[in-house]
Amino acid sequence: MASQKMDRLDKQILKLIAEDARIPFLEVARACNVSGAAIHQRIQKLTNMGVLKGSRFVIDPERIGYETCAYIGLNLKNPEKFDLVVEELKQIPEVVECHYTTGDFDMFIKIYAVNNHHLLNIIHDKLQPLGLARSETIISFNSAINRQLPILDFPVDEAEAETEAEI
Numbered sequence: 816m817a818s819q820k821m822d823r824l825d826k827q828i829l830k831l832i833a834e835d836a837r838i839p840f841l842e843v844a845r846a847c848n849v850s851g852a853a854i855h856q857r858i859q860k861l862t863n864m865g866v867l868k869g870s871r872f873v874i875d876p877e878r879i880g881y882e883t884c885a886y887i888g889l890n891l892k893n894p895e896k897f898d899l900v901v902e903e904l905k906q907i908p909e910v911v912e913c914h915y916t917t918g919d920f921d922m923f924i925k926i927y928a929v930n931n932h933h934l935l936n937i938i939h940d941k942l943q944p945l946g947l948a949r950s951e952t953i954i955s956f957n958s959a960i961n962r963q964l965p966i967l968d969f970p971v972d973e974a975e976a977e978t979e980a981e982i
Contacts, residue, residue: 821866824849826966828857829866833963836870881909881927883934884955888920890948897921900945907941909933920951 821829824847831843840858844851861867876884891900897915904910904924912925928934934952942950 821861821864824853825857825861825866826968828854829861829966832858832867832870833966876927880929882930883928884958885926885928885934886953886955887924887926887938887942888916888951888953889922889924889942889945890919890950891921892946892948894921896946903945907937909937 827847828843831838831846840854841851844854847854858867862869889900891897900922901913904913909926909928910924911927914923915921916923926934926937928937931954934954938950938952
């Protein structure tokens with residue numbers, strides 16, 4: 816998907832809220848030197864464009880008892896059943912991500928389990944019945960990097976710069 820049309824103000828807003836999703840809009844407005852109403856409009860625009868996909872609290876899985884994080888590559892016996900398998904995966908609360916992939920696997924999932932025994936039960940009782948030809952599990956010991964993507968700077972043409980100055 817191509818990048819959406821955003822100007823410097825949009826990028827500045829994104830940088831600020833990526834650092835702290837709970838930052839008050841008025842504080843964002845002050846930092847951007849625009850009105851609070853302008854920030855509300857821009858946030859709405861970015862949401863409508865699909866750039867912003869909401870805000871939420873991030874729960875540390877380990878702090879609530881999920882000590883095992885695993886990535887599992889799945890190969891389906893019948894790859895034409897991707898959509899059905901994804902719907903079934905959505906019913907397994909421990910599955911927090913699912914990606915269609917290239918390479919050795921049809922899809923790749925991320926799971927949190929209470930411990931290794933719980934992980935084994937998920938694989939045996941919930942994943943195997945989905946029609947897997949095979950799977951490969953990789954257990955994560957620790958997340959070394961976990962961050963938002965950077966908001967890159969980019970050149971702005973003169974017409975956009977004039978529009979920004981009017982805001």
